[in-house]
Amino acid sequence: MGFGNIKTKDGQKQLNDFLADRSYIEGYVPSQADVVVFEALSGAPPADLFHALRWFKHMSSYKKPEMQSWPGVKQPLGNYGPKGGAAAAAADSDDDDDDDDIDLFGSDDEADAAAEKLKEERLAAYAAKKSKKPALIAKSMIILDVKPWDDETDMKEVEKSVRSIVTDGLVWGTSKLVPLAYGIKKLQISCVVEDDKVGTDFLEESITAFEDFVQSVDVAAFNKI
Structure with a gap:
């Protein structure tokens, strides 16, 4: 018009x-x-x-x-x-x-319900996936210097005593004898530990408990793995 x-x-x-x-x-x-x-x-x-x-x-x-x-x-x-x-x-x-x-009634509610359902399904799927994933375990490699009292100490007995220490989260590795002085040798031994289960304090206290053989224990190396 x-x-x-x-x-x-x-x-x-x-x-x-x-x-x-x-x-x-x-x-x-x-x-x-x-x-x-x-x-x-x-x-x-x-x-x-x-x-x-x-x-x-x-x-x-x-x-x-x-x-x-x-x-x-x-x-x-x-x-x-x-x-x-x-x-x-x-x-x-x-x-x-x-x-x-145009649906003037219920369209928004239906959309909200569908979105909420999709959100719940995704959260459930994520939770299921996460539950199947193994937890990451923090580990460390430790090298210990085990020193005897004198040159007459039986180093084989020293090593045998050290390896007799068994606990969850501890795995002993390689070892060798390293000269110190005056014919004395120390035992250098490695181990892998789970950080949440085994610490250096536990290792030192357990090894020095063999007081007939062991004078002291030092941590020569400590590396996260």
């Missing part, structure tokens, strides 16, 4: 009704549509048509060169304004079809 003769009272009332919930003729910024309608008016609308008057005063605050730079392409006045006739009917028909396709 579009705007008719907006120089008349009826035409200006139509413009007023059209602008009741709009700031501009088209869109959310001033455009060439506003220029066409503004230039079609012979003057300010009457005070009782306050929506149209508000818009007219707003347009009047701009200078003409500035208005010419607004976006859009000028079209005939009848192309602007309220829709009518076949075009409006078609638009209404499209709107009705869109409404038919």
Whole structure:
């Protein structure tokens, strides 16, 4: 339908009704549509048509060169304004079809329920996967220097005594005799321990308990593995 003769009272009332919930003729910024309608008016609308008057005063605050730079392409006045006739009917028909396709009840709840179910399934799958994954066990390799009392100490008995220490998380490794001084040799022996189960204090106390053979124990090396 579009705007008719907006120089008349009826035409200006139509413009007023059209602008009741709009700031501009088209869109959310001033455009060439506003220029066409503004230039079609012979003057300010009457005070009782306050929506149209508000818009007219707003347009009047701009200078003409500035208005010419607004976006859009000028079209005939009848192309602007309220829709009518076949075009409006078609638009209404499209709107009705869109409404038919929209589920106004329960759609959000269904989406939320589906999302929550998917979240729970993923959490359950992650928990199951994590439970099957073996926990990482922190281990260390320790090399101990076991020193005898003198050169008459039986080093085979020393090693036998050390290896007799058995506990969960302790595995003895290779060993060798290393010369100290005056014919005395020390036993250098390696082991692998689980850090949460076996510490150096336990090893030192257990080995020095063989006081007939062992004078002292030193940690020669300590490496995480």
